[in-house]
Amino acid sequence: MDMISLAHAAVVPVILANLALLASSRLVTCIRLVALQGAVISVTPLIFESGPLTVHTAVLCAVALGLKGVVFPQLLHRTLRRVVVRHEIEPYLGYPLSILLGILGLLASLWLAGRLGVPAASYRSFAAAFATILTGLLLIVTRKKAFTQVMGYLAAENGIFLLTAVLAPGGPLFIELAILLDVFVAVFVMGIAIHHINRQFDCIDTDRFCSLKD
Amino acid sequence: MTARALSVVLPLLMAPLAFAVIHRVKARFAGRQGKPLMQIYRDIRKCLGKGATLSRTTTWLFRAGPTINLAATLAALSFVPLGGLPAAVSFPGDIFVFAYLLAMGRFFTIMAALDTGSSFEGMGASREAVYSCLAEPMLFLALLALARHSGDLSLSGMLAAVSAGSWLTGAPVLALVTVALFLILLAENCRVPFDDPTTHLELTMIHEVMVLDHGGPDFAFIEYAQTLKLWIFAAVATSLLLPAASGSLVWDALWGLAGVFAAAAAVGVTESVMARLRLTRVPPLLAAAGAFAALALILVGG
Numbered sequence A: 001m002d003m004i005s006l007a008h009a010a011v012v013p014v015i016l017a018n019l020a021l022l023a024s025s026r027l028v029t030c031i032r033l034v035a036l037q038g039a040v041i042s043v044t045p046l047i048f049e050s051g052p053l054t055v056h057t058a059v060l061c062a063v064a065l066g067l068k069g070v071v072f073p074q075l076l077h078r079t080l081r082r083v084v085v086r087h088e089i090e091p092y093l094g095y096p097l098s099i100l101l102g103i104l105g106l107l108a109s110l111w112l113a114g115r116l117g118v119p120a121a122s123y124r125s126f127a128a129a130f131a132t133i134l135t136g137l138l139l140i141v142t143r144k145k146a147f148t149q150v151m152g153y154l155a156a157e158n159g160i161f162l163l164t165a166v167l168a169p170g171g172p173l174f175i176e177l178a179i180l181l182d183v184f185v186a187v188f189v190m191g192i193a194i195h196h197i198n199r200q201f202d203c204i205d206t207d208r209f210c211s212l213k214d
Numbered sequence B: 001m002t003a004r005a006l007s008v009v010l011p012l013l014m015a016p017l018a019f020a021v022i023h024r025v026k027a028r029f030a031g032r033q034g035k036p037l038m039q040i041y042r043d044i045r046k047c048l049g050k051g052a053t054l055s056r057t058t059t060w061l062f063r064a065g066p067t068i069n070l071a072a073t074l075a076a077l078s079f080v081p082l083g084g085l086p087a088a089v090s091f092p093g094d095i096f097v098f099a100y101l102l103a104m105g106r107f108f109t110i111m112a113a114l115d116t117g118s119s120f121e122g123m124g125a126s127r128e129a130v131y132s133c134l135a136e137p138m139l140f141l142a143l144l145a146l147a148r149h150s151g152d153l154s155l156s157g158m159l160a161a162v163s164a165g166s167w168l169t170g171a172p173v174l175a176l177v178t179v180a181l182f183l184i185l186l187a188e189n190c191r192v193p194f195d196d197p198t199t200h201l202e203l204t205m206i207h208e209v210m211v212l213d214h215g216g217p218d219f220a221f222i223e224y225a226q227t228l229k230l231w232i233f234a235a236v237a238t239s240l241l242l243p244a245a246s247g248s249l250v251w252d253a254l255w256g257l258a259g260v261f262a263a264a265a266a267v268g269v270t271e272s273v274m275a276r277l278r279l280t281r282v283p284p285l286l287a288a289a290g291a292f293a294a295l296a297l298i299l300v301g302g
Helices: A003-023 A027-042 A044-048 A055-082 A095-116 A120-142 A146-167 A173-201 A206-211 B002-029 B039-048 B060-077 B094-115 B119-150 B155-160 B164-188 B217-241 B249-273 B279-300
Strands: none
Touching: A003 A027, A003 A044, A003 A095, A003 A120, A003 A146, A003 B164, A003 B279, A027 A044, A027 A055, A027 A146, A044 A055, A044 A120, A044 A146, A055 A146, A055 A173, A095 A120, A095 B279, A120 A146, A146 A173, B002 B039, B002 B060, B002 B217, B002 B249, B039 B217, B060 B094, B060 B217, B094 B119, B094 B155, B094 B217, B119 B155, B119 B164, B119 B279, B155 B217, B164 B217, B164 B249, B164 B279, B217 B249
């Protein structure tokens, strides 16, 4: 397989995971989907790197795979177990409409890739990356639970990771590792925050924050 | 010439057998022996030998429905290649004739169902119309992706353009289209999870409830057309998955047959491992098929 078809093979599960994320109604499914998407995305630097495999890329992929594929889902599952909530996602926006918006986001990303003059080899990967970021933002905005907002944040981070892999292959290792560390800390802190919100208010609906008074 | 004839004659003879394979796979999954593979041929022959009872409220439409449906399905069959064997008829743009011949057959089945004046059949007709409205654009999306991929607008041409080599370069596109076509196969042929062909509760039936009032030769036509339709979709989906180009007539035919029977077995397995979806969950599943096809179109285009 040449590079372009490999890139295609990586792009397809990413886009399908985006649509499935918007369509799934269960938190556990969401965690698995984000983990799967993260695992696929964390090996993409290997595809986009020109020339032979370097230690730099190998380390980055291994760390990203470990974090996105194993550690994050574990942390999220643990948080989900501790916070006893209904395991359903409560959307502001219905699922069909969310999927439609997701597809519109993909089309917009394709249009943007065309406008920006992204080279043909990474055209679709760029679009997929941008669509993933948009999906993440959509999840953050349109879902009620604090938990799903973490999912949206992670999906957006997946998109940014893919975007760096596409646009700047072989970027500085320590910056990328630092970002991964930041995300790790963020997921950790958000898990604790959700736990505290839950203990304080008996629910993790971000809706209710509006009615807070001092 | 022989090859073109074979791609029509083989389905005419063996389509009911492919249908029987589904029953056999399902029976084995349930731990039963299953009815004999030839039983469906006997059923059709028995129905052909019977007279038909017609309700007084029906008109000529009721009699014409099954016949037109069978004729349209036969005509659509002539556009479908079998494995490496070319289709009997082929010209640029025949995918539209192909899709609308099937749509015409369905239209007359629906008309015949409405003609009985029974509320049950009207309900089935309404459901069938809704689902086919949803399935048709998905079928076109999948065929369009294939047309873009092969640069050919005839069904034969676009399927012949797929070879083992094109799986190496365009695997994502072909895989997405194959999955979409398999979902459309299940929807168009009223199989689980879209519809349960063996259900006995009129409220949950879709296709079966439309043909409740047909009997005798009419019912034989309906059954036979149904097996042919399954064959058509199975042949299209599997010639993508198992491209054949051995050049030898016998091997191509055998390879094509193996593909169709494998698809039938896959339908049997699908039906055994999952339940029918709630009616409201069906459109999202068809939308998923459409998403697969649209994604393939995006990947192949440009």
